[in-house]
Amino acid sequence: MGLAWRRVAALLLVLFLLLGVGAGQRVVTVQKGPLYRVRGSHVTLWCKVSGYQGPAEQNFQWSIYMPSAPEREVQIVSMADPSFPYAIYTQRVHSQEIYVERVQGDAVLLHIKELQDQDAGEYECHTPNTDERYFGSYSAKTNLSVIPDTLSVSMGSQVLTQAEGDTVELTCEVSKTTAQHTHLSVGWYRLQGAGEHQAEEILTLSKDFVLRPGPSYTQRFLSGNVRLDKVGDTTYKLSIVAVEPSDQGQLYCEAAEWIEDPDETWKDISRGQTEKTVLAVTSQDRDLHVGITASKSTLSEGDILQLNCTLGAQRSGSRYFQVAWFLDGVEVARLGPCGLLAWKKEYEERAGLGQLRAFKQSSSVYVLVVYGVGPKDSGAYHCSASEVKAPGDVQSIQTNLSSAVTVDVKPIGLGLQATLISRTATVRYTQSFELICKVSASSLIEEVLLSVGWFFQPNPPDGSYQELVRVLPNGTVSWGPAQVNFQGKAQLEKVDASSRLRIHGAVSGHAGTYQCEVGLWRTPRGQPTASATSNAVGIQVIPPESKLQVATKESSVEVAGGADASIECRILFSQNNTQLAVTWYFLPPPPAAATPLQILRAGYSGLLEYGAEFSSPAQRSRFLSQRVSSEAFQLRILSASPRDQGGYRCLVQEWHWLGDGWHSLGEGQSGRTSLQLRLPESELHLEQANHSISAREGEEVTLGCLLRDTHVPTTHLSATWFRGEEGGRPRALLTLHHDGSIEYPQEGLAGRLQLRRPTAGDFSLTLGGVEMGDTGLYHCQLQEWQQRGKGEWALQAWASSGYTQLTAIPREATVLSTICSSPPLLNFILFLPLILILLLAIAGFCWCFISRKSKKGYIKGEELMELKGTGGVKQT
Numbered sequence: 001m002g003l004a005w006r007r008v009a010a011l012l013l014v015l016f017l018l019l020g021v022g023a024g025q026r027v028v029t030v031q032k033g034p035l036y037r038v039r040g041s042h043v044t045l046w047c048k049v050s051g052y053q054g055p056a057e058q059n060f061q062w063s064i065y066m067p068s069a070p071e072r073e074v075q076i077v078s079m080a081d082p083s084f085p086y087a088i089y090t091q092r093v094h095s096q097e098i099y100v101e102r103v104q105g106d107a108v109l110l111h112i113k114e115l116q117d118q119d120a121g122e123y124e125c126h127t128p129n130t131d132e133r134y135f136g137s138y139s140a141k142t143n144l145s146v147i148p149d150t151l152s153v154s155m156g157s158q159v160l161t162q163a164e165g166d167t168v169e170l171t172c173e174v175s176k177t178t179a180q181h182t183h184l185s186v187g188w189y190r191l192q193g194a195g196e197h198q199a200e201e202i203l204t205l206s207k208d209f210v211l212r213p214g215p216s217y218t219q220r221f222l223s224g225n226v227r228l229d230k231v232g233d234t235t236y237k238l239s240i241v242a243v244e245p246s247d248q249g250q251l252y253c254e255a256a257e258w259i260e261d262p263d264e265t266w267k268d269i270s271r272g273q274t275e276k277t278v279l280a281v282t283s284q285d286r287d288l289h290v291g292i293t294a295s296k297s298t299l300s301e302g303d304i305l306q307l308n309c310t311l312g313a314q315r316s317g318s319r320y321f322q323v324a325w326f327l328d329g330v331e332v333a334r335l336g337p338c339g340l341l342a343w344k345k346e347y348e349e350r351a352g353l354g355q356l357r358a359f360k361q362s363s364s365v366y367v368l369v370v371y372g373v374g375p376k377d378s379g380a381y382h383c384s385a386s387e388v389k390a391p392g393d394v395q396s397i398q399t400n401l402s403s404a405v406t407v408d409v410k411p412i413g414l415g416l417q418a419t420l421i422s423r424t425a426t427v428r429y430t431q432s433f434e435l436i437c438k439v440s441a442s443s444l445i446e447e448v449l450l451s452v453g454w455f456f457q458p459n460p461p462d463g464s465y466q467e468l469v470r471v472l473p474n475g476t477v478s479w480g481p482a483q484v485n486f487q488g489k490a491q492l493e494k495v496d497a498s499s500r501l502r503i504h505g506a507v508s509g510h511a512g513t514y515q516c517e518v519g520l521w522r523t524p525r526g527q528p529t530a531s532a533t534s535n536a537v538g539i540q541v542i543p544p545e546s547k548l549q550v551a552t553k554e555s556s557v558e559v560a561g562g563a564d565a566s567i568e569c570r571i572l573f574s575q576n577n578t579q580l581a582v583t584w585y586f587l588p589p590p591p592a593a594a595t596p597l598q599i600l601r602a603g604y605s606g607l608l609e610y611g612a613e614f615s616s617p618a619q620r621s622r623f624l625s626q627r628v629s630s631e632a633f634q635l636r637i638l639s640a641s642p643r644d645q646g647g648y649r650c651l652v653q654e655w656h657w658l659g660d661g662w663h664s665l666g667e668g669q670s671g672r673t674s675l676q677l678r679l680p681e682s683e684l685h686l687e688q689a690n691h692s693i694s695a696r697e698g699e700e701v702t703l704g705c706l707l708r709d710t711h712v713p714t715t716h717l718s719a720t721w722f723r724g725e726e727g728g729r730p731r732a733l734l735t736l737h738h739d740g741s742i743e744y745p746q747e748g749l750a751g752r753l754q755l756r757r758p759t760a761g762d763f764s765l766t767l768g769g770v771e772m773g774d775t776g777l778y779h780c781q782l783q784e785w786q787q788r789g790k791g792e793w794a795l796q797a798w799a800s801s802g803y804t805q806l807t808a809i810p811r812e813a814t815v816l817s818t819i820c821s822s823p824p825l826l827n828f829i830l831f832l833p834l835i836l837i838l839l840l841a842i843a844g845f846c847w848c849f850i851s852r853k854s855k856k857g858y859i860k861g862e863e864l865m866e867l868k869g870t871g872g873v874k875q876t
Contacts, residue, residue: 025051025135025136026049026050026051026052026053026127026131026135026136026137026138027049027050027051027136027137028047028048028049028125028126028127028137028138028139028140029047029048029049029050029140030045030046030047030123030125030140030141030142031045031046031047031142031261031263032142032261032262032263033142033143033144033262034142034143034144034145034262035142035143035144035145035261035262036145036147036180036259036269037115037144037145037146037147037269038115038146038147038148038149038151038257038269038270039115039116039117039146039147039148039149040114040115040149041114041115041149041269041270042111042112042113042114042115043111043112043115043119043144044109044110044111044112045062045109045110045123045125045142045144046103046107046108046109046110047060047062047107047108047109047110047125047140048106048107048108049106049107049127050106051136052106052127052130052131053130053131053132054130054131055105055130056105056106057102057105057106058105058106058127058130059078059079059080059127059128060078060079060100060108060125060126060127061075061076061077061078061079061080061081061084061125061126061127061128062075062076062077062078062100062110062123062124062125062126063075063076063123063124063126064076064119064121064122064123064124065121065122065124065141066118066120066121067120067121070122073124074086074088074089075089076089076093076098076110077089077093077098077099077100077110079100079102079108080128088118096113097112097113097114098110098111098112098113099111110123110125115146116146117146119144119146120144120145120146121143121144122141122142122143122144123141123142123143123144124139124140124141125139125140125141126138126139127139147178147179147180147269149270150176150177150178150270151174151175151176151178151255151256151257151270151271151272152173152174152175152176152272153172153173153174153253153254153255153272153273153274154172154173154274155170155171155172155173155252155253155274155275155277156275156277157275157276157277158277158278159277159278159280160277160278160279160280161280161281161282162243162279162280162281162282163281163282163284163315164243164244164245164281164282164283164284164315165242165243165284165315165318165319166242166243166318167239167240167241167242167243168238168239168240168243168247168279169237169238169239169240170188170237170238170251170253170277171231171235171236171237171238172186172188172235172236172237172238172253172255172274173234173235173236174186174234174236174253174255175233175234176257178257180259181259181260182257182258182259182269183207183208183257183258183259183266184207184255184256184257184258185204185205185206185207185255185256185258185268186204186205186228186236186253186254186255187201187202187203187204187205187253187254187255188201188202188203188204188228188238188251188252188253188254189201189202189251189252189253189254190202190247190249190250190251191249191250191252191276192248192249192250199252200214200216201213201214201215201217202214202217202226202238202240202251203217203221203226203227203228203238204228205228205230205236207256207258207266211228213226216246219389219390219393219395220240220389220390222392223389223390223391223392223393224241224390224392225240225241225242225389225390226238226239226240226241227239227241236253238251238253241390242318242320242389242390243279243281244281244389245281245283247279247281248279248280248281249278249279250276250277250278250279251276251277251278251279252273252274252275252276252277253273253274254271254272254273254274255271255272256268256270256271256272257269257270257271284314284315286313286314286387286397286398287312287313287314288311288312288313288385288387288398288400289311289312289313289400290309290310290311290312290383290384290385290400290401290402291309291310291312291402291403292307292308292309292310292381292382292383292402292403292404292405293307293308293310293405294306294307294381294405294407295307296407297405297406297407297408298407298408298410299373299407299408299409299410300409300410300412301372301373301374301375301409301410301411301412301522301529301530302372302373302374302412302521302522302523302529303372303373303409304369304370304371304372304373305369305370305373305377305407306367306368306369306370307325307367307368307369307370307381307383307405308361308365308366308367309323309325309365309366309367309368309383309385309402310364310365310366311323311363311364311365311366311385312364313364313387316363316364317363319387320337320387320388320389320390320391320393321337321385321386321387321388322334322335322336322337322385322386322388322396323335323360323366323383323384323385324383324384324386325358325368325381325382325383326381326382326383326384327377327379327380327381328379328380329380329382330344331344332344332347332356332368333347333351333356333358333368335358335359335360335366336391337388337391338391339360341358341359343356350527353527354371354525355370355371355372355527356368356369356370356371357369357371366383368383371525371527372521372522372523372525372527372528372529373407373409373527374409374411374527374528374529374530374531375409375411375530377407377409378407378408378409379406379407380404380405380406380407381404381405381406381407382401382402382403382404382405383401383402384399384400384401384402385399385400386398386399387399411529411530412520412522412529412530415440415441416439416440416441416518416520416530416531416532417439417440417441417532418437418438418439418516418517418518418532418533418534419437419438419440419534419535420435420436420437420438420514420515420516420534420535420536420537421435421436421438421537422434422435422436422514422537422539425537425538425539425540426539426540426542427506427539427540427541427542428506428541428542428544429506429507429508429541429542429543429544429658430505430506430507430658431505431506432502432503432504432505432506433502433503433506433539434500434501434502434503435454435500435501435502435503435514435516435537435539436498436499436500437452437454437498437499437500437501437516437518437534438497438498439452439497439498439499439518439532440497441520449473449520449521449522449523449524450473450497450518450519450520450521451470451471451472451473451518451519451521451528452470452471452494452499452516452517452518452519453467453469453470453471453516453517453518453519454467454468454469454470454492454499454501454514454515454516455467455468455480455482455514455515455516455517456468456482456486456512456513456514456515457512457513458485458509458511458512459511459512459513459538459540461512461513465513465515466480466481466482467480467481467482468480468482468483468486468490468501469483469490469492469501471492471494471499472524473521473524474524477492485507485509485510486503486510489503489504489505489510490502490503490504491503491504499516499518501514501516506539506541507541507658508541508543508658508663510539510541511539511540511541512538512539513536513537513538513539514536514537514538514539515533515534515535515536515537516533516534517531517532517533517534518531518532518534519531543656543658543663543665544656544658544665545665545666546654546665546666546667547573547574547575548571548573548574548575548578548580548652548654548665548666548667548668549571549572549573549574549668550569550570550571550572550650550652550668550669550670551569551570551571551572551670551671552669552670552671553671554671554672554673554674555671555673555674556673556674556675556676557673557674557675557676558675558676558677558678559640559675559676559677559678560677560678560794560795561640561641561642561677561678561783561794561795561796561798562639562640562641562793562794562795563639563640564636564637564638564639564640565636565637565640565644565675566634566635566636566637567584567634567635567637567648567650567673567675568632568633568634568635568673569582569584569632569633569634569635569650569652569670570631570632570670571630571631571632571633571652572631574654575654575656577656577657578654578655578656578665579604579605579654579655579656579662580604580627580633580652580653580654580655581601581602581603581604581652581653581655582601582602582625582627582633582650582651582652582653583598583600583601583602583650583651583653584598584599584600584601584623584625584635584648584649584650585597585598585599585648585649585650585651586599586613586614586646586647586648587646587647587648587649587672588646588730589645589646589647596649597611597613597614598610598611598612598613598614599611599614599623599635599648600614600623600625602625602627602633604653604655604662608625610623613731616745618745621638622637622638622639623635623636623637623638624636624638633650633652635648635650637675640675640677641677641783641795641798642677642781642783642798642800643720643722643730643732643781644675644677645675645676645677646674646675647672647673647674647675648672648673648674648675649669649670649671649672649673650669650670651667651668651669651670652667652668652669652670653666653667654666654667654668677795677798683709683784683797684707684709684782684784684797684798684799685707685708685709685799686705686706686707686708686780686782686799686800686801686802687704687705687706687708687801687802688801688802689802690802690803690804690805691704691802691803691804691805692804692805692807693804693805693806693807694806694807694808694809695770695806695807695808695809696770696808696809696810696811696812697770697771697772697808697809697810697811698769698770698811699769699770700766700767700768700769700770701766701767701770701806702764702765702766702767703721703764703765703766703767703778703780703804703806704764704801704804705719705721705762705763705764705765705780705782705801706761706762706763706764707760707761707762707763707782708761709761715784715785715786715796716738716739716784716785716786716787716793717736717738717782717783717784717785718735718736718737718738718782718783718785719735719736719755719763719780719781719782719783720732720734720735720736720780720781720783721733721734721735721753721765721778721779721780722778722779722780722781723774723776723777723778724776724777724778724779724803725776725777730777730779731745731746732745732746733745733746733749733753733765734749734753734755734765736755736763738783738785738793742755751768752767752768752769753765753766753767753768754766754768763780763782765778765780767806770808771808772808772810773808774806774808775806775807775808776805776806777803777804777805777806778803778804778805778806779800779801779802779803779804780800780801781798781799781800781801782798782799782800783795783797783798784796784797784798
C-alpha cells in the first residue's frame with residue numbers, strides 16, 4: 001500500500017505543477033549599442049531576462065566576439081560555472097577585475113573595472129535554460145568600442161589669503177579631442193579641511209549648459225555674487241564677490257565628458273580633477289553702530305530739515321546696508337544697498353513735488369532732507385541700518401536702530417479753517433450744482449499763498465476720499481484719480497478767500513461726499529506751512545422717474561394642438577427716449593413648483609438670453625420673442641405641445657441713457673396669460689395611479705406607463721418621459737417620436753434609458769444603473785398624431801400618466817459585491833471547485849487501480865493453494 005500512495009502523491013505533484021506553471025516566452029535583453037567607453041574607465045553593461053520558468057534567480061554568462069575573429073566566441077565570466085572563462089580572461093575574473101553583479105533575480109550588471117583595448121567587441125549575454133522546453137530567445141548582443149581618454153583638466157595650485165569682502169577669481173582649463181560627439185560639464189568644489197572627503201558643490205555648468213549652484217551658494221548665485229563664465233575656448237572662470245569666512249578651504253575644478261548612448265541616456269565616460277587651491281579668508285569686525293542727528297531741533301513752518309543717519313562700521317565701503325528713516329515709529333523712506341529709494345505711500349506725493357529727498361552722502365552717512373516743513377513733520381525721528389550679504393538679499397545679517405531725535409515745527413498760521421457749503425443737497429440728472437469752499441484764519445502772514453484741493457468719495461463709499469483736483473499757489477491745476485467721472489463737467493473758480501467747484505450735467509457717478517482742503521504756503525515751492533480740511537457735504541443725484549405702464553389684465557389663449565401660439569405683452573405707456581427690455585416667464589401648472597421659470601430675456605440692445613430650463617437647441621428654436629409694435633412684445637411658441645400648457649408673464653424694464661451709461665429707471669409686470677391646447681376628445685387612457693418605489697444604486701428599475709386601450713390604426717403615437725426636480729420644471733428624458741425615432745434630450749442618460757415595449761400599449765421606461773441623482777418625480781405623456789397631408793402630422797389627442805416617485809438608496813457592501821470587486825478572490829472561488837473535482841477524480845481512479853491490483857493478487861494466491869491441495873505441488 002505504501003508504494004501505491006507514493007504513486008498517488010507523485011501524480012498529484014505533477015498535477016499541481018501543470019496547474020501552477022503557465023507557458024511563457026523567454027526574452028533576454030541587453031543594453032543597446034553601439035557603446036563608446038574610454039580606455040581605463042570602469043564600465044558596466046546590463047542584461048535582464050523575462051518570460052522564463054523555473055527559479056526566481058536566473059544565472060547569466062557573458063562572452064565576447066572580438067573584431068579580429070568575429071565568428072569565434074570567447075567566454076568571459078559565468079555566475080554558475082567557475083571554469084567558464086577562457087585563459088585570456090581567467091586572471092581578471094579571479095581577481096574580481098571583471099565580475100557580474102546581481103541587481104535582482106532576473107537582472108545583472110557586467111563590471112569591467114579597468115577597460116582595455118582588447119575589451120572592444122560584440123558582447124553576448126546568455127541565460128542557461130530553466131524552462132521545460134526551449135521557447136524564446138536565450139541570449140542578446142551589444143557592441144562596445146574602446147576609445148582613448150582625451151579629456152584634459154588643469155588649474156595651477158596656489159595658496160590665497162583674502163580679506164572678508166574681497167573678490168576671488170579662479171580659472172580652469174578644460175579641453176577634449178574625442179572623435180565622437182560629446183558634451184562637457186565643469187564645476188568647482190570645496191573641501192573644508194585636509195581630512196574631509198565629502199566635497200561641497202559651489203557652482204557647476206552642466207552638460208546641458210545650465211548653471212547649477214550648490215545648496216550653500218544658491219542665494220549668492222541668484223544675487224550675482226557667485227558666477228561661472230567661459231572666457232575662452234577652453235577657459236572657465238569662477239568668481240566669488242564679497243568672499244566670506246565660510247568660503248575658505250581647498251577649492252578645485254572638476255570636469256566630466258559625457259556621451260549620449262543609443263537609448264538616449266547620457267553617460268559620463270571620463271572625469272578629471274585639478275590640483276587644489278587653498279583659500280584662507282580673514283574675518284573683519286562686523287560691529288554696526290547707528291546714530292542720527294538733525295540740522296535743527298526747533299523749526300518754523302517752511303524751514304528746511306536735514307536728518308543725517310551715520311553708520312559706524314569697519315570696511316563699510318565693501319559691505320551692503322539698507323537704511324530707513326522713521327517718524328514716530330512710522331516708516332518714511334528706505335534706501336537700498338544699490339541706491340534704490342522707496343517712499344511710503346503717504347510721502348510719495350511730497351517726494352514727487354520735490355519736497356522730500358533722500359540720498360547716500362558717503363559709505364557711512366545717509367541723508368534725509370525735508371523742504372518747507374509743517375506741523376505734521378514734528379515728532380521723534382529714528383533711523384535703522386540693516387546689513388545684508390549682497391544686494392537683493394531679503395535676509396539681513398544684523399539690524400540696529402538709532403536713538404531718537406525730537407523735532408518741533410512751530411506753525412506760522414493760526415486758526416486756519418475751511419468750510420464747505422452747497423445750495424442744495426439733492427439734484428436731478430443733467431442739472432448742475434455748485435460747491436463753495438470758504439477759507440478763514442485768526443491771523444495770517446501776508447506773504448503766505450493759498451492752495452485748494454477738492455476730494456470726492458462716491459456713494460456708496462468704496463474706501464477713502466480720492467483727490468479730484470488741486471490748485472497750487474502758482475496757479476498750476478493737477479487732476480487726481482477721481483477725475484474719470486468729472487472729465488469735461490467740472491469748473492473751478494476763485495473768488496476772494498473762497499474756491500468754487502461747479503459740476504455741469506450731473507450723472508449718477510457724481511453722487512457722493514465732497515471735501516476741500518486748503519493750504520498756506522510761504523513760497524510757491526516746498527510744502528504748505530499749514531493746512532485745514534473742511535466738513536463733508538453729501539450730494540444726491542436723483543434719476544428721472546419711470547412712467548412705464550404694462551397691461552396687467554389676465555387673459556387666456558387657446559390653440560389647436562401642434563399649432564403655433566402667441567402670447568402678447570402690451571405696453572400702455574413709455575417715454576420716447578427710452579429703450580425697453582422684456583423677460584418672459586413660464587408658470588408651470590400643478591403639481592410642479594410655483595416658482596416662475598425664465599424662458600428668455602431680450603435686452604434693450606437686442607441680446608437674447610435663455611433661461612436654464614429653455615437653453616437646449618430644441619427649446620431655443622421654439623420660443624421666439626419679437627417687438628411687433630411700439631406698444632407690444634410678442635412671445636411665439638412654435639408647434640405648441642401639451643407640456644407648454646400653463647401660465648405666461650412678461651417683465652418689462654425701462655432703460656435710459658444718462659450721460660455716463662444706460663440706467664434702469666423702473667420695470668412693470670404683466671398679468672398672467674394662460675395657454676391651453678384645443679384637442680379632440682381624448683381616446684387615450686393611461687393609468688393615473690401614483691406610485692412610490694425605491695431602488696439601490698446600481699440596480700435596474702422599470703417605471704410603468706400602460707395604455708389601457710388601443711388607438712385608431714390610422715394614427716401614430718409618440719411618448720415622452722419626464723423627471724421633475726424640486727423647484728424646477730419637469731425635464732424631458734426620452735422621446736419616442738411618431739415615426740419611431742428616439743431622442744435623448746439629456747445625452748448623458750442615453751446609455752441607461754430603454755423603452756423595451758413588450759406590447760404595443762406598454763411604454764414603460766427602464767432605468768439601468770440607478771444613481772443617487774436619479775431621485776425625482778417621473779411621469780410619461782402620450783400624444784396621438786394623424787397624417788393630414790404629405791409630411792404633415794396633426795396632434796389629435798394626448799394624455800399624461802400618474803406620477804412615480806423614485807427614491808435612490810445608497811448601495812450596501814455585501815459578500816457578493818466584495819467578491820466581485822476583488823478579481824483574485826473571484827478567480828479563486830471560480831476555479832477552486834474545478835480543481836477539487838479534478839483531484840477527487842484522480843484520487844478515485846488511483847484507488848480503483850490499486851483495489852483491482854490487490855484483488856487480482858488475492859485470486860492468484862487462492863488458485864495456487866488449490867493446486868497444492870490437489871496435485872501436491874508446493875506453493876513457491
